[in-house]
Amino acid sequence: xxxxxxxxxxxxxxxxxxxxxxxxxxxxxxxxxxxxxxxxxxxxxxxxxxxxxxxxxxxxxxxxxxxxxxxxxxxxxxxxxxxxxxxxxxxxxxxxxxxxxxxxxxxxxxxxxxxxxxxxxxxxxxxxxxxxxxxxxxxxxxxxxxxxxxxxxxxxxxxxxxxxxxxxxxxxxxxxxxxxxxxxxxxxxxxxxxxxxxxxxxxxxxxxxxxxxxxxxxxxxxxxxxxxxxxxxxxxxxxxxxxxxxxxxxxxxxxxxxxxxxxxxxxxxxxxxxxxxxxxxxxxxxxxxxxxxxxxxxxxxxxxxxxxxxxxxxxxxxxxxxxxxxxxxxx
Amino acid sequence: xxxxxxxxxxxxxxxxxxxxxxxxxxxxxxxxxxxxxxxxxxxxxxxxxxxxxxxxxxxxxxxxxxxxxxxxxxxxxxxxxxxxxxxxxxxxxxxxxxxxxxxxxxxxxxxxxxxxxxxxxxxxxxxxxxxxxxxxxxxxxxxxxxxxxxxxxxxxxxxxxxxxxxxxxxxxxxxxxxxxxxxxxxxxxxxxxxxxxxxxxxxxxxxxxxxxxxxxxxxxxxxxxxxxxxxxxxxxxxxxxxxxxxxxxxxxxxxxxxxxxxxxxxxxxxxxxxxxxxxxxxxxxxxxxxxxxxxxxxxxxxxxxxxxxxxxxxxxxxxxxxxxxxxxxxx
Numbered sequence: 001x002x003x004x005x006x007x008x009x010x011x012x013x014x015x016x017x018x019x020x021x022x023x024x025x026x027x028x029x030x031x032x033x034x035x036x037x038x039x040x041x042x043x044x045x046x047x048x049x050x051x052x053x054x055x056x057x058x059x060x061x062x063x064x065x066x067x068x069x070x071x072x073x074x075x076x077x078x079x080x081x082x083x084x085x086x087x088x089x090x091x092x093x094x095x096x097x098x099x100x101x102x103x104x105x106x107x108x109x110x111x112x113x114x115x116x117x118x119x120x121x122x123x124x125x126x127x128x129x130x131x132x133x134x135x136x137x138x139x140x141x142x143x144x145x146x147x148x149x150x151x152x153x154x155x156x157x158x159x160x161x162x163x164x165x166x167x168x169x170x171x172x173x174x175x176x177x178x179x180x181x182x183x184x185x186x187x188x189x190x191x192x193x194x195x196x197x198x199x200x201x202x203x204x205x206x207x208x209x210x211x212x213x214x215x216x217x218x219x220x221x222x223x224x225x226x227x228x229x230x231x232x233x234x235x236x237x238x239x240x241x242x243x244x245x246x247x248x249x250x251x252x253x254x255x256x257x258x259x260x261x262x263x264x265x266x267x268x269x270x271x272x273x274x275x276x277x278x279x280x281x282x283x284x285x286x287x288x289x290x291x292x293x294x295x296x297x298x299x300x301x302x303x304x305x306x307x308x309x310x311x312x313x314x315x316x317x318x319x320x321x322x323x324x325x326x327x328x329x330x331x
Numbered sequence: 332x333x334x335x336x337x338x339x340x341x342x343x344x345x346x347x348x349x350x351x352x353x354x355x356x357x358x359x360x361x362x363x364x365x366x367x368x369x370x371x372x373x374x375x376x377x378x379x380x381x382x383x384x385x386x387x388x389x390x391x392x393x394x395x396x397x398x399x400x401x402x403x404x405x406x407x408x409x410x411x412x413x414x415x416x417x418x419x420x421x422x423x424x425x426x427x428x429x430x431x432x433x434x435x436x437x438x439x440x441x442x443x444x445x446x447x448x449x450x451x452x453x454x455x456x457x458x459x460x461x462x463x464x465x466x467x468x469x470x471x472x473x474x475x476x477x478x479x480x481x482x483x484x485x486x487x488x489x490x491x492x493x494x495x496x497x498x499x500x501x502x503x504x505x506x507x508x509x510x511x512x513x514x515x516x517x518x519x520x521x522x523x524x525x526x527x528x529x530x531x532x533x534x535x536x537x538x539x540x541x542x543x544x545x546x547x548x549x550x551x552x553x554x555x556x557x558x559x560x561x562x563x564x565x566x567x568x569x570x571x572x573x574x575x576x577x578x579x580x581x582x583x584x585x586x587x588x589x590x591x592x593x594x595x596x597x598x599x600x601x602x603x604x605x606x607x608x609x610x611x612x613x614x615x616x617x618x619x620x621x622x623x624x625x626x627x628x629x630x631x632x633x634x635x636x637x638x639x640x641x642x643x644x645x646x647x648x649x650x651x652x653x654x655x656x657x658x659x660x661x662x
Contacts, residue, residue, distance in 0.1 A: 035611065053596075054598075055597065057599060057600035058600040240401070263374070265369075266385045268385050269388035269389040270389055276390060
């Protein structure tokens with residue numbers, strides 16, 4: 001890892017594996033934020049080993065986006081940027097390169113310390129910083145805090161790791177507030193909604209500390225629910241991506257809708273985009289796919305896009321005050 | 332088929348099949364132009380039979396876009412708007428509903444007759460009008476023409492039928508010019524380029540007759556080639572869609588590029604869009620996927636998008652005057 005490179009793509013490790021396993025063809029899959037690096041990384045690996053390389057160009061936002069069709073073309077697939085989910089079906093061919101960051105956390109944690117209000121702190125982070133949690137714990141404990149780190153369910157590779165669709169490490173954790181080490185705002189927001197507790201973000205890149213404020217998102221979600229109250233027809237969306245596929249849930253929601261006298265259609269597709277959903281004239285959509293879809297793309301679809309929990313509120317099966325972010329939980 | 336409905340979705344036939352086969356769950360897949368009809372057709376079939384229905388929402392532009400993942404969820408899939416390709420792997424589960432049109436052809440063929448210049452006419456059409464070819468032949472023969480209809484290769488279900496990627500029915504046909512029965516301009520353009528012969532379009536919907544003029548497209552294609560002459564790095568795109576998958580061709584093109592001292596990366600994905608390809612910084616793309624991509628989306632990609640034949644021109648392996656549309660041929 002060079003000093004100018006905040007993420008470790010483990011090129012030497014990959015070259016070592018290739019020399020040992022001697023695959024004829026390998027695949028490389030990158031999440032969107034790393035895709036631009038793909039060609040240069042491919043050239044580096046190819047020059048060092050002579051292996052033939054195919055790059056997956058499909059959109060990729062998580063380990064749930066694992067490129068299955070490419071596996072028919074390659075002997076090994078290196079999937080960058082995510083930890084393995086609990087789906088082991090493809091593990092003989094797929095190697096997860098977690099692209100850890102060596103960004104220093106000390107300064108921002110000390111800054112966060114000043115903002116923490118309670119004694120018991122729950123720690124959260126993404127896979128990029130998960131190896132820094134022992135250091136964070138040490139700093140906090142040296143300053144009189146009691147630190148809790150949740151194990152999470154079967155989808156979670158590392159204690160304290162949150163996914164955009166899984167906040168299980170926060171479940172029943174004995175803490176008054178959370179400290180999240182990372183840059184994005186979505187994960188800590190989800191934990192804030194899931195637990196009702198205060199969440200502080202400590203960003204190791206910008207060195208900023210800020211408190212999660214769920215009020216804007218809650219207003220947007222409430223508006224989506226309110227706009228759907230008179231809806232008569234619903235498109236219930238299922239993704240065929242292995243890590244997002246929830247057909248049983250879609251069936252239950254369709255049945256629930258029909259019991260309430262509504263019309264519902266199950267729509268299955270790989271990649272859900274506002275353009276593609278334009279083709280379907282329904283009063284509202286319900287996404288059982290990536291839980292971030294409804295939140296991140298709010299207002300971009302031709303009809304309100306609800307999460308399953310919000311759909312339950314629309315149908316009167318759940319109270320407004322029990323609104324939470326959707327999650328895809330493991331065992 | 333109601334009189335206001337120009338296409339036959341064969342709902343009664345589908346209901347009959349469902350009553351006979353008794354599937355628990357069926358899938359419906361529509362090309363983009365018919366997708367809006369999906370929910371109403373689903374309701375009609377569901378009310379008549381009680382069968383559970385899942386609608387494929389993936390983009391669909393041809394029989395090559397057959398939704399494979401949905402097959403794991405359904406007992407039968409009805410795929411609308413296209414004839415079956417020569418790929419029989421899924422034929423135990425997939426029924427192709429060709430959505431024939433009953434649009435009258437007589438008037439527009441008589442109008443076209445006035446514009447035909449030679450004695451020997453080759454007939455072309457899409458699956459929507461293919462059942463009208465005997466009538467077209469009769470009209471032309473009654474007016475002194477000699478009519479030829481090509482059989483085409485293994486990808487072609489019906490004599491005289493052209494696909495957007497297969498003009499094999501025009502191969503070596505004993506005729507001086509072609510008459511194309513249909514609305515779109517792409518298929519007759521491809522035949523014009525492939526054969527160098529005059530192609531007349533007779534549109535049964537608008538009742539217009541017009542002659543194909545390949546000059547604008549040829550200028551656009553020449554510009555794409557010219558812009559790529561200095562390119563050093565190429566992204567060679569392969570689609571994982573079964574009907575568009577040409578990995579071997581991509582490998583050959585990559586090898587050819589490397590022999591000429593260029594850098595080339597093989598990029599594989601399902602759906603190729605200008606947005607998605609933005610992630611890859613190369614000087615030019617080469618698409619081995621749907622041949623229409625380079626032509627229909629010209630100028631929308633971040634770098635010139637070439638067909639395999641155009642890439643050969645760029646590399647000096649093919650003469651400019653041998654420029655043809657790319658095709659995906661059968662046996």
